[in-house]
C-alpha cells in the first residue's frame with residue numbers, strides 16, 4: 404500500500420467513526436471529538452465535506468454552561484435516504500429511512516403473492532418504491548424475501564416458488580435505477596434490532612412466525628448467515644425424532660408445532676386478530692394452542708441457546724403479538740434446557756418494531772453500508 408492509499412484509508416476510517424457517533428446522537432464538534440477520541444482539528448477537517456455535500460447540517464448555536472456556545476451537528480433533514488422493500492406471501496411493504504434511522508414514509512399493502520410471476524412482483528415493488536420516494540437522494544434499496552438467498556439469487560422460497568432462481572436484486576435495480584441489496588427477511592428483521600439502535604444487545608436470536616418460522620442469529624453485533632445463507636433455520640430444528648412430517652422432508656421440526664398456521668388450526672381460528680380476541684376472552688382451546696406452541700418453541704430455542712450461548716431471545720412478528728400468552732411457556736422450557744441458564748436467566752423480549760421490522764432492516768442494510776463505507780456518500 405502506498406502512503407497516499409494509507410492516508411486515504413485512515414481518513415475513511417475516521418469518517419466512519421464520526422458518522423457512527425452521529426448515528427448514536429447529534430453532537431457539537433467538541434462533543435464528537437470527546438466521543439471519538441479524534442482531535443478537534445481532525446474533526447473539523449472530516450465534517451467539512453459532509454456539511455458541504457448536504458449530508459450533515461449545523462444547528463443554531465445553543466448556550467451550554469459557561470463555555471462558548473456549541474453548534475450541534477446532525478444529519479441533514481434533506482440529506483440522503485435509503486428505501487427498504489419486503490416481498491411477503493401475503494403483503495408487500497416499503498419504508499424510507501434517513502441515515503439517523505428516522506422513518507420518513509412507509510406502506511404495507513396486503514397482496515397474495517403466491518402465484519405472481521417474478522416480473523409482476525418486481526413491477527409492484529418498483530411502483531411502491533416510486534410512491535414513497537421523495538425529493539431526497541436515494542442511497543439504494545434493500546430487498547427482503549422469505550427465503551434463502553445466496554449471491555443475489557433466491558435459492559429456496561417454498562411459499563413463493565416463482566421466485567426461485569431469479570436474480571431479484573438485478574431485476575429491481577433495472578426497474579428503479581437503484582443499487583439493490585437482497586437478503587432473507589429473518590436476517591433483516593434481526594438487523595432492524597441492531598441498527599441503527601441496539602434494541603437487544605449485541606448477541607441475540609430474533610424469531611418470528613409467519614407461514615414458516617424465521618430466526619436471525621446475531622453474534623458480536625453481526626447477523627450470522629452461515630456459509631451458504633442457511634444459518635438460523637430454527638423452524639427445521641428437530642424436536643421430536645419421529646414426529647410430524649414437515650414440508651422440508653424431515654420429521655418433528657419446530658415449525659410443525661409452533662408455526663402460526665399450526666397455532667391457528669389448533670385454536671380453531673383463521674386469523675391472528677380473531678385468535679387474539681379468543682385469547683383475551685380466555686378461550687381454553689386458544690390458550691392451549693398458544694401454550695403448546697410456546698413449549699415447542701422453547702425446546703427449539705433451548706437447542707439454539709446451547710449451541711450459541713446467546714443471552715437474549717427477541718420474539719417478533721406474530722410472536723410479539725402473542726407475547727403475553729406465549730412467553731411463560733417459552734421461558735420455562737428454556738430455563739429447563741439451557742445449560743447456561745444455571746448461571747444466568749435467558750432474557751426474553753417482545754420486539755417493539757411491529758410489522759415493519761423487516762422493511763426497517765432492509766433499509767438499514769443500505770444506511771449501515773453507507774456509514775461503514777463513507778465513500779459511498781460522496782458519489
Ligand SMILES: [Zn+2]
Nearest residue numbers: 639649651656
Ligand atoms: Zn422441516
